[in-house]
Amino acid sequence: MSQSQHPVALRIEQRVGGATRLLATVMCLPLLDGIFPALVLAGALSEPTGILEVGLLIFGGSATVAVILADMDGSPREQAKSVLLVGSVVVTGAVVEAALAPTIAAFIDLAVFERFAGLVILAVAAQTASARIGDYLPRPAIIIALGLVASLDPSGAQVAVQFDPGLMLRAAAAALVAVAFALHLALFGPWLRDIVDIDRFRFGSAVALGVLPLGLFGLVPGDAPLALAVLGMTFLFAFDPQDSxxxxxxxxxxxxxxxxxxxxxxxxxxxxxxxxxxxxxxxxxxx
CATH class of the missing domain: 1.20.5 (Single alpha-helices involved in coiled-coils or other helix-helix interfaces)
Known part of the structure; x- marks a missing residue:
């Protein structure tokens, strides 16, 4: 059983088991439940700050921190090999889904779909903060499916595969940010375990996820790094060397x-x- 008591990590570990499988599922979950393609369609990767936010909060996030620092065994080099193996899958999946995104965008109303993408992020933030709250919320895949149905607009759409190399490159960059973040955790894990309060980081990460959709809703400028600022404050509050x-x-x-x-x-x-x-x-x- 996961030692981190992270709601998402606990629920996933009951199904997959094993630290490496758990890490792979946690980091690939945005690809599997549709959160990442929803953000791609919503234009979350249009700015460099958006790439960092998606990499650190969506692919990385508190669940990745909890799995690496609390559940993974072995030396830092062994953990780094596992992270690189999982990271190769994450980067490949991100590029593939970004390649399909323009084709899907031709069939939907992006203005409507962006609202559902924001609701997905809020649901994930609530699940990260509390497992009890997450039990009352629909799964992210259900919200995304409803968003696709509500925003479906086939008028004028062309049945042709469209590729955007720039979007694929930005998707790979977001995944690489997450891999670099996870690799840092694996290499410096013996030191970080003594000075990082995982529960504090989890709650702070949930708050950062909660402010991420504000740009999608138009409440703050899209290029304002508000989520990154909250994440930076989270790192400071999670720093707790007193125990060590x-x-x-x-x-x-x-x-x-x-x-x-x-x-x-x-x-x-x-x-x-x-x-x-x-x-x-x-x-x-x-x-």
Missing amino acids: VADFRSGDDSEDGTDRSQADDEYESVGPASADTVAEEDHAPWL
């Missing part, structure tokens, strides 16, 4: 206490030196 310092101090105290007790035991077992013995050692060192 306390463990270090307690370890020093226990070591000192052990040494002193051992010295006391040796003193009691040997006993104080007599005056004659001291005199002999001082005046006759050659004896």
Whole structure:
């Protein structure tokens, strides 16, 4: 069972099992449930800040942090190999779905679909914050399916496969951001486990996800890095080195206490030196 107590990670691990499979499912979940193609269609990758937000919050996110820091075993090099293996699948899937996005966009009203894409992100944010809230919300795939039906507009659509190399490149960049983030967690995991509060990061990440759709709804400028700012504050609040310092101090105290007790035991077992013995050692060192 997942040690992180992350609602998404716990639910997925019950189905797949294993840390590497769990990481693969968590990072590929936006590709499987339609969140990533929905954001691609909504234009979330049109700006560099959007690429970073999708990479860090959608592909990366608190679930990836929880799996790598709390559930994965092995050395940092072994964990890095697993991350690179999973990352190759994520990048490939992102490019393939971005290649199909222009064809799908020809059949839907993007203005309507963007609203449903924002609702999907809000649902994922609620599920990240609380498993109980997530039980009352529909699955992201259901919301996306409803959005496709509501925004379906086949008038003037051409049945032809369309490719946008620039969009495919931006999708690959977003996936690579997530892979670089996960690789950083794997390599520096032994240090990060002692200074990062995973639960704080989970709640902060949920808040960052919650503000991400504000740009899709037109409430804030689309190029405003509000979600990245919230994520940056989340990193600061999740930084908690007090536990590691306390463990270090307690370890020093226990070591000192052990040494002193051992010295006391040796003193009691040997006993104080007599005056004659001291005199002999001082005046006759050659004896």
